[in-house]
Amino acid sequence: MSSKVSRKQFLKGMAVGGTMTLAASTLAGCQKAMPSGPVPSKWDEEADVVVVGTGFAGLAAAIEAKNAGAAVKVIDKMETPGGNSIINGGDFAAPGNWYQKEQGIEDSPELMLKDMLKAGLNLNHVDRAKVLTEKALEAAEWARDYIGAEFYRLTFHGGHSVPRTVQLVKGGSELINKMLKKLQELGVTVETQRKLERLIVDEAGRVVGIEARDGYTFGDETSGKTIYIKAKKAVVLATGGFSRDIKMRMIHDPRLTEAFESTNHPGATGEALRAALKIGAMDVHMDWIQLGPWASPDEPGFGYVPLFCERVVGWAPMINPKTGKRFINETGNRKVRADAIIEIGVPVIIVADTYATEKNVPANVIENGLKIGAIKKFDTLEEVAKEYGIPWDAFKAEVERWNQFVENKKDEDFNCMIFQDAKPLGFQPPFYAARLWPKVHHTMGGLVTDVNGRVINQDFQPIPGLYAAGEVTGGIHGAVRLGGVAMADCVVFGRIAGKNAAAETPAA
Numbered sequence: 001m002s003s004k005v006s007r008k009q010f011l012k013g014m015a016v017g018g019t020m021t022l023a024a025s026t027l028a029g030c031q032k033a034m035p036s037g038p039v040p041s042k043w044d045e046e047a048d049v050v051v052v053g054t055g056f057a058g059l060a061a062a063i064e065a066k067n068a069g070a071a072v073k074v075i076d077k078m079e080t081p082g083g084n085s086i087i088n089g090g091d092f093a094a095p096g097n098w099y100q101k102e103q104g105i106e107d108s109p110e111l112m113l114k115d116m117l118k119a120g121l122n123l124n125h126v127d128r129a130k131v132l133t134e135k136a137l138e139a140a141e142w143a144r145d146y147i148g149a150e151f152y153r154l155t156f157h158g159g160h161s162v163p164r165t166v167q168l169v170k171g172g173s174e175l176i177n178k179m180l181k182k183l184q185e186l187g188v189t190v191e192t193q194r195k196l197e198r199l200i201v202d203e204a205g206r207v208v209g210i211e212a213r214d215g216y217t218f219g220d221e222t223s224g225k226t227i228y229i230k231a232k233k234a235v236v237l238a239t240g241g242f243s244r245d246i247k248m249r250m251i252h253d254p255r256l257t258e259a260f261e262s263t264n265h266p267g268a269t270g271e272a273l274r275a276a277l278k279i280g281a282m283d284v285h286m287d288w289i290q291l292g293p294w295a296s297p298d299e300p301g302f303g304y305v306p307l308f309c310e311r312v313v314g315w316a317p318m319i320n321p322k323t324g325k326r327f328i329n330e331t332g333n334r335k336v337r338a339d340a341i342i343e344i345g346v347p348v349i350i351v352a353d354t355y356a357t358e359k360n361v362p363a364n365v366i367e368n369g370l371k372i373g374a375i376k377k378f379d380t381l382e383e384v385a386k387e388y389g390i391p392w393d394a395f396k397a398e399v400e401r402w403n404q405f406v407e408n409k410k411d412e413d414f415n416c417m418i419f420q421d422a423k424p425l426g427f428q429p430p431f432y433a434a435r436l437w438p439k440v441h442h443t444m445g446g447l448v449t450d451v452n453g454r455v456i457n458q459d460f461q462p463i464p465g466l467y468a469a470g471e472v473t474g475g476i477h478g479a480v481r482l483g484g485v486a487m488a489d490c491v492v493f494g495r496i497a498g499k500n501a502a503a504e505t506p507a508a
C-alpha cells in the first residue's frame with residue numbers, strides 16, 4: 001500500500017477521528033486538571049463513582065456504574081429528580097427500530113448520521129455522532145427490555161429523512177421513573193437537594209471528589225451546608241443544559257434576553273458546567289442555542305402546542321398572519337423554522353383539520369390545549385382568518401395551493417415532506433389552530449468529551465477522574481439538534497460514561 005495519503009483520505013480521517021484523534025495525540029499537552037482550591041483533609045462521604053444529575057444521562061450512568069460493581073452515589077440539586085428528562089416528550093431516535101420494521105420503513109445509522117450532519121451544518125463531532133447513531137437502537141432496546149419502559153408508537157420530527165423516533169407512553173417520565181425504580185432495586189439511593197459547587201482536584205491533577213451544598217433549596221444560594229464527597233474512581237457530570245441561565249445564554253447569544261421564555265425545568269442552569277471549565281475543561285458550540293419553533297406564547301413552559309404542532313407538520317400548513325401565506329418548510333429543522341418566525345416578528349399560525357389531528361395528536365393534548373386557550377377550535381377557515389387577523393383572500397388562495405401540493409404529494413414552494421396519508425386541509429372540519437413563537441429549548445454547546453465519555457482539557461487531553469454525558473456536553477449535535485436525538489445521546493453516552501467511570505483505577 002502506498003505510504004502517500006491523498007488530501008481526500010486525509011480529510012476523511014480527520015472527520016472521523018475528531019476529538020479522539022486530538023485526545024490521543026502524543027504532541028498534545030498534559031493530562032491534568034487545574035487546581036480549584038484546597039483538597040479537604042477529611043471527607044464527609046465517599047463512593048467509587050459520584051454521579052451529578054438525575055436526568056437520562058445521570059441515571060443511565062449510575063445504573064451502568066453500579067452494574068459494573070462500583071459503589072455509586074447520585075446527587076441532584078433540585079427537590080425532585082429528573083431535570084428536563086422527566087418533562088421530556090419521550091421521543092427517542094433509534095434507526096432500524098421495531099416500529100420502522102413493522103411499517104416497512106428503511107433506515108440505518110448511516111442515514112441518521114447524514115441527517116444529523118446536515119442539520120448540524122457539519123459542525124458535529126463526527127466520532128461521537130457516529131457512536132450515537134450506531135448505539136441508539138441498542139440504547140432504546142435497553143430502555144425497553146432492561147429498564148422496562150413502555151413505548152407505543154413511531155413518530156416523525158423535522159430534519160429526519162424518515163420517521164425514526166420511538167415514543168414512550170407518558171413521555172420522558174416513563175423512562176425516568178422506571179430508571180429510578182431500577183436504581184432502587186440495585187440499592188442506590190438518589191440524594192436530592194445536594195448541589196455541586198466545586199470539582200476537587202488533587203496534586204496530581206486528578207478529580208478526586210466534589211464540594212456540594214447539602215440541604216440546598218433551589219434559588220437560595222445560602223441554604224444548606226458545605227460537604228465534601230470523595231469520588232474514589234471518578235465523577236460523572238450529567239447536569240444538563242443551561243437554557244434557563246439567562247446570564248450565561250446571553251454571553252453566548254445576546255439576543256436571548258429574559259424576553260424569551262424557555263421550555264426547560266427551572267434548574268437548567270450552567271454552574272456545574274462552569275465548575276468544569278474552572279478546572280481546565282474545554283467547551284464547544286456554546287452559542288448554538290436552540291429555540292423550539294413549535295412553542296406557543298399562549299401557555300407557560302413547554303405546554304401542549306408543541307405536541308400538536310410537531311405532530312401535524314407534513315399534514316398542515318404554517319401561515320404568516322401578516323401575508324396569509326406559508327413562509328417555510330414546515331418539516332424543516334428547528335433552526336430554520338425558528339429563525340423564519342423571528343424574522344416575521346409576530347407569532348405565526350399553524351392550522352390543521354380534524355382528520356390530521358385525530359390521526360396524529362393524542363386527544364388529551366387537544367383537550368388540554370383547548371382548556372387553557374393555547375389551541376383554538378373553528379368551524380371554518382374564514383373564522384381562523386378573522387381570529388388571527390389574516391388577510392382572507394390571500395389565505396384562501398394559499399390553502400388552495402397547499403391542498404394542490406397535498407394532492408400531488410409534492411410541495412413546490414418549500415419542499416415540505418408531505419405524508420402519504422395526508423389529505424387537503426378542510427377534508428374534515430372543524431379546524432384546530434395555535435399561535436407559534438419560539439422558546440429557548442436546548443443548548444447544543446457544552447463540555448468537550450471523547451467517545452469514552454471522558455472530559456477533554458485545554459491541552460486536548462482527558463481530565464483524569466472526570467466524565468460527562470448528556471446535555472452538559474457539546475459538539476455532538478453541531479449547530480442544530482434534531483428531535484429525539486437528545487434522548488439517544490443521553491442514554492448512549494450516560495451508559496458509556498458510567499461503565500468507564502466504574503472501570504477507573506481508584507485514586508491513590
Ligand SMILES: Cc1cc2nc3c(=O)[nH]c(=O)nc-3n(C[C@H](O)[C@H](O)[C@H](O)COP(=O)(O)OP(=O)(O)OC[C@H]3O[C@@H](n4cnc5c(N)ncnc54)[C@H](O)[C@@H]3O)c2cc1C
Pocket residue numbers: 052053054055056057058075076077078081082083084085086087088089090091092093172194195196197238239240241263264265267268269271272302441442469470471472483484485486487488490
Ligand atoms: C419539555 C422538553 C421536551 C423534550 N422532549 C424531547 C424529546 O421528546 N426527545 C429528545 O430527544 N429530547 C427532548 N428534549 C431534550 C431532552 O429532554 C434533554 O436534552 C435531556 O433530558 C437532557 O438530559 P440530561 O440528563 O443531560 O439533563 P437533565 O435531564 O436536565 O438532568 C440534569 C440534572 O442535573 C441537575 N443539576 C444541574 N446542576 C446541578 C448541580 N450544580 N448540582 C447538582 N445537580 C445539578 C438538574 O437539577 C437536573 O435534575 C426535551 C426537552 C424539554 C425541555
